[in-house]
Amino acid sequence: MSEVSLGFIGLGVMGEPMCRNLVLKSGRKVYGTDRRAEPGIRLQQDGLVACNSIAEVAAAADIVFLSLPSVREVIQVCTGSNGIVSANGRVKTIVDMSTSSVKETRDLAKTLDAANIKLIDAPVARMRQAAKDGTLSIMVGGTADDFAHVQPYLTCMGSDVTHCGGTGNGQVVKVLNNMVVFMTVHALAEALTIGRHAGVDGKLLFDVMSMGSADSFALRTPGKKSLAENVFPLNTFPTDYAIKDISLALELAAQGGVSADSAKLTAALLKQTSAAGYELNYYPAFINLIDPALNAKPDGAA
Structure with missing residues (x-):
């Protein structure tokens, strides 16, 4: 079995430093993309494989982390016409680290489950400096097995990673x-x-x-x-x-x-x-x- 590879979509104010910590600490190859080219170019110096599209990330990554402005963008990235599901790539797990609607998170989880993709919600607390330092508080919603599956990668980005219960409970x-x-x-x-x-x-x-x-x-x-x-x-x-x-x-x-x-x-x-x-x-x-x-x-x- 090939080694697990990671993806990161959304390299904004919080996403860029979070992704940097994932690249530097996870020991995995990380593929990332953003609407702007500049964050990916900066992160390439740390070892990120910068991609030009969501489809490129989905083709290469088993677990994809999202850091996006709202649930609207999360849904678009996951199930939109150029999203993860339509790419039909390697992705089996999506970890939404955005702050999203609880109901829409749970609805999206059901939609993704039909495509054999697991959605785990893992929103973050604390400020930009904590994102840089890898000391975020991360609240995770999913089964115990889900939590165990992604916890090693979340600890690259957060010093306090808490399993809060089922899907949506992190939100x-x-x-x-x-x-x-x-x-x-x-x-x-x-x-x-x-x-x-x-x-x-x-x-x-x-x-x-x-x-x-x-x-x-x-x-x-x-x-x-x-x-x-x-x-x-x-x-x-x-x-x-x-x-x-x-x-x-x-x-x-x-x-x-x-x-x-x-x-x-x-x-x-x-x-x-x-x-x-x-x-x-x-x-x-x-x-x-x-x-x-x-x-x-x-x-x-x-």
């Missing part, structure tokens, strides 16, 4: 994780604004909070490094990405008959933030709508 855990983070940062933005208007230095407020029961990753990272500094860079988990993820969580809540009123408030604030021109800025920019005294403008705004 459940991921979207709820993000929902809680967004809501926490929303609360921090309100606390910071109230504190500033009451005469307390914002950085001091967060320093003291980090020493008490309010401490969290959200306080120490988006809180201290973004909210307290009024820094909301482009291409660092933008507002529109946050809207997508919290919308997936609310979709899941509706399916379970849960009102999720607090999450709806944060979702509404994120949508207002996008409409105000911060759609590409790091999502804690919503503090500019909470505190009109900031009177800040989005990066690049006139």
